Amino acid sequence: MNRIDASDHYNESASKTNQIPSLLTIIIDTNPRAWAALGDLLPISKAVANLLVFVNAHLAFGNDSHVAILAAHTNRAVWLYPQSPNPDRNPSSTNGRSNGNGNTNHEQEDVEMTDEDAAVPLTSANKFPQFTQVESSILSSLRSLINNTTSSDLHPTTLVSGALSLALSYTNKITHTFEMPKTSSDPANPTSTTPADTSASSTLHSRILILSVSDSEPAQYIPTMNAVFAASHARIPIDTLSLYGAPTFLQQAAFITGGTFLSAAANPRGLLSYLMFGFLADAEARNSLVTPTQDVVDFRAACFCHRRVVDTGFVCSICLSIFCEVPENAECLTCGTKLALGNYGAKPAVIPRARKKKRKRVNGTTGREETGSATGTPVPIS
Template identity: 35%
Template sequence: MSEALESDASLLVVVLDINASAWARSALALDDALQQTIIFINAYLALKPSNQLVVLASTRQECRTLYPAEPNSPASSEDIRVYEQFRAADVAILSGVRALLSSASASADQAHDSDAEHSLISRALSKALCHINQMRSSTLDAVWPRVLVLSAGVDAAAEYISLMNGIFAAQRMGVLIDVCKAAGSGDSVFLQQAAEISGGVYLRVDARAGWSLLQTLLFSFLADHYTRRVLYLPGNERTDFRATCFCHKRIVDIGYVCSVCLSIFCRLAPVCSTCQTRFSIRSARAERPAANGVQSTARTISQQLSTTSTTSTLV
């Protein structure tokens, strides 16, 4: 794909993580975060008339499209003091968030406490890529898409496979994934990888400052593809690239990888549980360490050298 031009339109897909359990433990209230996010969205729409917007919201049970609103949804009341496009987006987002939170609170008792701060980010990312693909195919003009994830919850290990599939799909489509960690005690390992792989920006906000979220959104995530070429954007210098095992859904430092389907396991197994491939495992008997570690190392090196010299002589 060619480089972006100043006249090209942008397509921004905002993914709102509105998990009530995650926001309840944050210094920044969800209502304040939504108000600051709406101001950012209005600023994005005001940059260029051709800019397009999609807003998704995700909880631990459901993911919905808030904007553009459904065709049968009630129209917002007119207000001559507010720009029409701003008004439509604001009303659709706020009413959609209220409806989704009401639906989530009704089924909150059915979820486990350990999954309380998990959200369906992988489903939201897949839905965002579907919106991008649909809008790209419906226009002949150049549109540069990107996804902004406003994250609040923690990583769900069970979502690793589907989330990584979405990340690599976004990379092939040329879609940037920006992540703003607005709540939560720690960083998101999976979303750090999403921003790094897709070429986006990952930033964690200090929620204790009143308007720090809006300031971060405007100065770090408002720039489009064309403007980013001349900006030095902040980002996470240390990205955690640890993977999650397919067997127990745990983040591992060292794992075993299937040579056929590239599945990752935390324990050695004779059969891959993903593709059912049987491995030829040779049991190696560990040598007892010698009293002097230096002599043992020297003896091993000398054996390797003698083997190398014998092989070269035979050749």
């Protein structure tokens, strides 16, 4: 009877049915100039609405699905969800120092960041409470970020490297939270273990998604690539959805970490379709799916001297610094090593081509035919 009604399904152990926790960290490029250029096709309000649908779909997978959202602004990176316990209300003030009124900022203290820190509005019977909490936190934080942005902050660059560093730090913190305690044995009986040690240790599937609307800034090449290599070492894929152009460094980030890079510059209005079909599956589910791949990856680097993206440059053999032109006195600007240029700039030697010897013709034909015979084809005698 158990085989008919499949009641054995309910007798399985909890360890087989538990879902592995999944953390999705989203970095939103909030460059005002870039969003103003996309205002006719995709306003930032509609982009945030589509992004909230994507976040709710990720959270709806299960109770072990978690999300963290950051804003990469022109001069700083700001937490949108969960909200920081010490919001940056006055960016011009120094961190951890007195502001002149006797008050001191405590932004350098290690304060726990939890989901309960967000302001929870009135609950609605038609919306899941966590969805309402995430939406309220994102909208309030974005409104505060826009209100605190002045005309002096309107730079063409975006601090993506700082947002990546915060995302990696938060991921590392959450990973330690889900780690199970190590096994401990009884000194009197080394073979015995505590009941807590018999449970399987849980892992965390984490990934980072960048919503980019601006090009890569050459000045951010070194810190960005340092964060990319750290993510690759931690096996955290970095996905990128570009709404404008194809950022060079983010292409390399997706290639190095095994993430997905998509460019929606041709149709920014299809943002939700790109998010749902290209980035909803986590790293484990992608092993069973056919994910989008990059046909061409821009591997150009930025030079250390002028911060320009170059195709060909000079590389120091000691510290691997890249220069667009030969430094003064042929010395590396980073480590001071004397660079040996060898015969750089000399004209290549031209070797004359050897002339082929002409074979002697016999009876109007060459001595060797296509058949490989040493003599010509015999002519029949009449």
